[in-house]
Amino acid sequence: MLTAHMDVVPIAESENEWIAPPFSGEIIDGFIYSRGTIDDKNMVMAILEAVSFALESGFEFERTLYLAFGHDEEVGGFTGAKRIGELLGKRGVELEYLLDEGTFIIDDVVPKYLLDSPVAISLKIKKISLLIANNNPICRISVAEKxxxxxxxxxxxxxxxxxxxxxxxxxxxxxxxxxxxxxxxxxNLFGSGPERQFVEHLAPYLPFYARVIAANLWLFRPLVAYAFGRKPSTDSICRxxxxxxxxxxxxxxxxxxxxxxxxxxxxxxxxxxxxxxxxxxxxxxxxxxxxxxxxxxxDPSPVSPSDETAFGYHAIAESLNQVFSDIKLITAPSTMVANTDTRHYWHLTHNIYRFSPSKMKMADLKRFHGVNERIGVKNYEQTVNFYYHLILNSNSERLRIVEPHEEL
The missing domain is CATH 3.30.70.360 (Alpha-Beta Plaits)
Structure with missing residues (x-):
């Protein structure tokens, strides 16, 4: 089931601070400016466009695909997603997996983690030249929600x-x-939740000293926990x-x-x-x-699987790699620190993932619920393509991935 929500947060008194009318959808320098472009109308429209294209192309669905769009997620989802979940529960629906809004594709998050770590400081590392720092964004697929x-x-x-x-x-x-x-x-609970798997998935792309630490968290857990705890953005995922x-x-x-x-x-x-x-x-x-x-x-959500048996997790990861084939994406399980509509669907599946294929830098996160919310035109096209690939890749009981599918 693919889910998203149609409602948005208000503009309040910030309208005069926008460079374009906040509900105009005006395109400036390759970006679409409007409330909802990253939360969460982009996903609603991308899902609908992807499904429409699949149908127009004569695609035959072997599995049932559910689309669920709530209208009140920003105030709890109690008359939207909650009622959808109740209805599907009464019908006995059991989902293979569910994908809702969540964490983004971030360009520049890991170098800051590393530069601020005690090990980096002790070794007097001023610059890190490694795979992650060379335009290899991290896709944090949230397998749990705080x-x-x-x-x-x-x-x-x-x-x-x-x-x-x-x-x-x-x-x-x-x-x-x-x-x-x-x-x-x-x-500090580092190591007790998905943050451990996050570090382990990043290990192959880290410099040698960091790989040693990531491969031996049984020994270095206190050190990594301390490093994560030094900044609010990372501290929030380990406590x-x-x-x-x-x-x-x-x-x-x-x-x-x-x-x-x-x-x-x-x-x-x-x-x-x-x-x-x-x-x-x-x-x-x-x-x-x-x-x-x-x-x-x-209470926190159950933690969904991300191992080799997790069909949904790997369908999402492979679809991302197909769409962003020009760059090396690094996918890793993580935790969603905010709340989503997924709370109303826990009874439908054990495999719930929270991810938004919006590509941005750390500095762009202030646009979320903020002034000048925007999405790149190219990134929106990639979002549509992501859902299209995901629909095709999920259309069987086993993940069958060979080559990227034809682009929209």
């Missing part, structure tokens, strides 16, 4: 006039607890993250507020759980005066 728990923390004390303040008040008590949560990180997103208190500048509230959001590592995160939070807060209320919670 869970989520959002907490509301509140404390109520006696208020009063600021001229006679108590030694402690609601703001002080809660801010101290928030500081503890912020400073005491959740445990449960903690983000304080709201703090509310205060009535007037000369009044001691009787109540303070805060919101804390965790994204949960695949080897962690909602229960364990909550238990750690209570222990870290260590103050019975603070009331904790769970607003939203979802």
């Amino acid at each position: 869970g989520i728990v959002t907490l509301n923390l509140s404390v109520t004390t006696e208020g009063g006039h600021s001229s006679m303040p108590p030694r402690e008040n609601s703001i002080v008590i809660l801010s101290q607890a928030i500081e503890r949560l912020h400073n005491q990180l959740q445990p 449960t993250t903690t983000a304080v997103t709201k703090f509310k208190s205060g009535i007037k500048d000369n009044v001691v507020s009787p109540k303070a509230e805060a919101c804390v959001n965790h994204r949960i590592h695949p080897a962690d759980s909602v229960k364990d995160v909550l238990d750690r939070d209570i222990r870290i807060i260590g103050d019975s005066r603070i009331k904790t209320t769970v607003k939203v919670s979802l």
